[in-house]
Each structure stands twice: as C-alpha cells, then as structure tokens.
Amino acid sequence: MKVSNSEATLHENTFLQGAKDCVPTLFGYMSIGLAFGIVGVASHLSILEVACLALFVYAGSAQFIICALLVVNAPLSAIILTTFIVNLRHLLLSLTLAPYFTRYSLLKNIGFGTLLTDESFGVAVNKGLQQGKLYDKWMNGLNITAYVCWVISCTIGALFGQWISNPEIFGLDFALVAMFVALLVLQLEHVKSDKLKHNLFLIVLMIVFMISLSFVVPSHVAVLLSTVFVATIGVVTSK
Amino acid sequence: MTISLFMIWLLIGCTLVTWVPRVLPFMFVRNIQLPKVVVKWLSFIPVCILTALVIEGLIIETDDAITIDWQVLLVLIPTLFIALKTKSLSITVIGGVIFMALIRFFT
Numbered sequence: 001m002k003v004s005n006s007e008a009t010l011h012e013n014t015f016l017q018g019a020k021d022c023v024p025t026l027f028g029y030m031s032i033g034l035a036f037g038i039v040g041v042a043s044h045l046s047i048l049e050v051a052c053l054a055l056f057v058y059a060g061s062a063q064f065i066i067c068a069l070l071v072v073n074a075p076l077s078a079i080i081l082t083t084f085i086v087n088l089r090h091l092l093l094s095l096t097l098a099p100y101f102t103r104y105s106l107l108k109n110i111g112f113g114t115l116l117t118d119e120s121f122g123v124a125v126n127k128g129l130q131q132g133k134l135y136d137k138w139m140n141g142l143n144i145t146a147y148v149c150w151v152i153s154c155t156i157g158a159l160f161g162q163w164i165s166n167p168e169i170f171g172l173d174f175a176l177v178a179m180f181v182a183l184l185v186l187q188l189e190h191v192k193s194d195k196l197k198h199n200l201f202l203i204v205l206m207i208v209f210m211i212s213l214s215f216v217v218p219s220h221v222a223v224l225l226s227t228v229f230v231a232t233i234g235v236v237t238s239k
Numbered sequence: 240m241t242i243s244l245f246m247i248w249l250l251i252g253c254t255l256v257t258w259v260p261r262v263l264p265f266m267f268v269r270n271i272q273l274p275k276v277v278v279k280w281l282s283f284i285p286v287c288i289l290t291a292l293v294i295e296g297l298i299i300e301t302d303d304a305i306t307i308d309w310q311v312l313l314v315l316i317p318t319l320f321i322a323l324k325t326k327s328l329s330i331t332v333i334g335g336v337i338f339m340a341l342i343r344f345f346t
Contacts (some may be wrong), residue, residue, distance in 0.1 A: 024328030031336065046241045056254040066253065076248055084256035089288060094264035096281045102269045113265035114258060118292060123328075125285045171339030177296035177311060178318050178335025184289040185322040185331075191286075202283060203290050210294040214305045219298050223291040227284065234283035235276060 012131070018141020021127065022149075025119040028179040029146055030153045031172035032060050036067075037157020043067040047158040054154035058115070058147065060176070061220065062086045063154075086220045092227060093121040100124075100134040108136055115143035122183035129190040198238060205230045310346070314338045 011017070033054070040050035045067065053063050062083045069079045094113050101109055120142050128134045184203075191199050209226035210219075217225065273281075297315070299306045318335035325331065 024332070027329060027332050027336075045246075048242050049246050052242065052246075052250055053253075056250050057257050059257050062253065062257060066249070076245065076252065079249060080252035080256055083253045084260075087257045088260055090257070091260040091264065092284050092288060094261050095268070096284045098264040098268035099273060099278070099281075101265065106266065106269065109265040109269060110262050113262035116261050118288075122285070122289065171336045171341075171343060174296075174311065174314060174318075174339035175332050175336050177293055177315070178322075178332045179328065180289050180292040180296070181315065181318050181335070182322040182328045182331035184286065184293065185319070186326060186328070187285050187289060189326065199286055202286060206287055206290040207294055210291055211298070211305070214298050214300070219295045219300055219305075223288070223295055227287040227291050230287045231280050231283040234287070235280050238279070 013135035013138040015137045015141035018138035018143075019145040020141075021123055021138070022120070022142045022145040025123060025146065025179060026149050028119060028175040029149045031175040033150050033153025034157035034160070035173055036060065036063055037154045037159070038161040039064060039067055040154070041158050041161030043071045045070070045158070047155065050158035051151065051155045054151045057083070058117070058150065059083075059087050059090075060117075060150075065220075085218075085224075089118075089220075089224055089227070090116060092224075093118070097121060097124055097128070097134075100128050101136070101139070104136050112136075112139050112143065115147050117146060119179060119183070120146050122180070122187070126183070126186050126190065129187075195238075198234070201237075202230055202234050205233060310339070310342050314342055 036054070037050050040053070040063075041047070045053075053066065057063055057066070065082055065086055066079055069082060074082075094116055097112070097116065098109070101112055104112075123142060124134060124139060127138070188196065188199060206226055209230055210222050213222035213225055293315075297308055297311050299308050314335060317338050318331060321334040322331040
C-alpha cells in the first residue's frame with residue numbers, strides 16, 4: 001500500500017504533470033497575453049519591446065500599467081515605483097508558497113520564485129493543500145509552461161496588433177477574472193467544513209475593504225492593504 | 240525591431256522591482272522556522288488575495304471616484320455558478336469569456 005502510494009505521488013509530480021496542470025490556465029495567459037501585445041503596439045512600443053517586457057518583467061497587470069504610463073509620458077522613476085507597488089503582492093504569494101520548498105537548494109528556490117505568478121500560485125497552493133507536499137519538477141513544469149506561453153502570446157499579440165484595434169469586444173479580458181473566481185472556488189473546496197463559515201466571513205470582509213479602500217488608494221494598493229488587514233483579522237477571529 | 244535607451248533602463252528597473260519580491264521569501268524562508276501565528280496568517284492569504292483580484296476586476300477607477308463595472312458584475316454570477324458546479328478552471332474561463340462576449344455583443 002505504501003509503495004503504490006509513493007509511486008502514485010511520484011507519477012503525480014513529474015515535470016510533464018506540472019505542465020498538464022498548467023493547461024487550464026493557459027487560455028487565460030493566451031488571451032491576456034494577446035491583449036497585452038495589441039495594447040503594447042497601440043502604445044507605440046516595438047514588437048521587440050513588447051517581447052522584452054513579457055520576457056523580463058513577466059507580470060500581466062504591471063505590463064499593462066507600464067504601457068498606460070508610457071502613453072502619458074510618465075518619468076522613469078514613477079513607472080518603476082508603480083510597477084513595484086503593483087507587483088508587491090507577489091511577496092505575499094511567495095511567502096505563502098516558499099515553506100513547501102525549503103528542502104530544495106537555494107538556486108532551485110530562486111527559480112521557483114522568479115517564475116511565480118498569480119495563476120501558478122493558485123494552482124500550486126491547491127495542489128499543496130491536496131497532497132500536503134509540492135515537488136520541484138512539478139513546480140518547474142507548471143512555471144515554465146506558463147512562462148513560455150505568456151512570452152509567445154504577448155509577441156503574437158504585438159505582431160497582430162496593427163490589425164486588431166479593440167480586443168475587448170471578444171470578452172477575452174474577462175478570462176483573468178473568471179480564472180480568479182475558479183481558483184477561489186477550488187481553494188474553498190479544500191477548506192474543512194467547520195471553517196467554511198469563517199472563510200466566507202473573510203471573503204465578505206475582503207469585498208467591503210476592497211471597495212472602501214479603492215475610494216482612497218489605487219486599486220492595486222487596495223489589494224495589498226485589504227489582504228494584509230483581513231488575513232490578520234482571520235488570525236484573530238479563528239478558533 | 241528597435242528598442243530605445245529609455246526602454247532599456249525601464250526594463251532593468253522594472254525587472255528588478257518585480258523579481259525581488261518574488262524571490263526574497265524563497266531565499267529566506269529556507270533558513271528560518273516561521274512562527275505558528277505567521278503560518279496561520281499565511282493560510283488566509285490565498286482566499287483573501289484571490290477575492291481581492293476578483294473585486295479589482297470589478298472596479299473602474301475614475302479621477303476621484305470608483306464605479307462598479309456592471310457588465311463584469313453581471314457575468315460574474317453565471318461564472319461563479321459554473322465554477323461551483325464544474326470545479327474546473329478551463330470550463331469556468333471559457334464559459335466566462337463566452338458570457339462576456341455575448342453581453343458585449345448585445346449591449
């Protein structure tokens with residue numbers, strides 16, 4: 001019994017399995033990546049510049065905001081500072097996932113962190129809750145598949161950008177929100193039934209915090225502040 | 240195929256500020272045992288941040304006010320239903336996009 005269990009676990013944690021577990025999120029990466037390429041070209045970036053942003057910055061929302069700031073001729077320092085704040089939530093994502101990988105080398109850990117996204121975080125955290133452990137090959141399969149797909153999609157979007165002026169009419173931009181809804185539902189799946197009420201209470205609090213804070217700070221700052229506040233309330237109010 | 244000098248500095252700066260927050264926890268959590276209360280705090284992060292990202296998608300920011308994107312709100316209902324019913328990432332995303340395309344087509 002033990003042998004078959006560990007075999008099953010190994011089979012579930014190959015690079016290929018990681019790539020397979022990434023597939024459901026690829027539609028999201030592709031549609032948002034294409035949209036970014038189109039927006040990038042519309043913001044007077046060259047195809048090479050679009051590809052470089054995807055390759056090096058590798059952060060959907062930050063890339064869109066960079067384009068928006070470039071269009072209004074914002075200074076370099078303002079763009080970099082905004083990008084930093086928009087992506088600061090990754091600190092929380094990394095902090096949540098990192099404890100699963102402490103047995104691996106520093107270099108491998110840098111690799112996991114470098115390619116971490118909202119989506120790969122969502123998929124990995126679900127898998128971690130499911131099997132209690134996460135493996136290097138699986139994580140790399142997940143991360144690298146997403147990364148390659150993102151860079152290619154952004155570049156293709158830029159190539160086709162000159163012909164498509166309004167990608168929104170296809171509803172593709174909603175892929176991101178739909179993905180976060182599904183990841184949230186999957187996350188709640190793993191919550192024990194006696195704690196579900198508490199989690200739903202936190203979700204309601206999050207909605208209240210997000211909307212109220214958005215009146216006073218930019219929404220990406222609201223994401224950070226609400227998450228920190230409500231997770232703290234979660235600790236205080238849990239039994 | 241061009242890239243401006245401004246763009247090169249922008250790329251270097253933005254790469255650094257997006258890379259460091261992603262990697263730092265992976266570098267330091269290896270050497271320290273996180274206190275129980277921190278582990279508990281972290282366990283609430285996924286649900287909180289995923290909710291935040293959904294709500295962020297609902298908000299349209301204008302100069303000094305915010306409005307709710309009613310199209311997104313409307314499509315969110317069947318999308319949530321599909322997610323609860325199928326528990327599938329792909330079906331939820333494709334379903335949501337189709338609903339959104341339909342709403343935009345008919346309004």
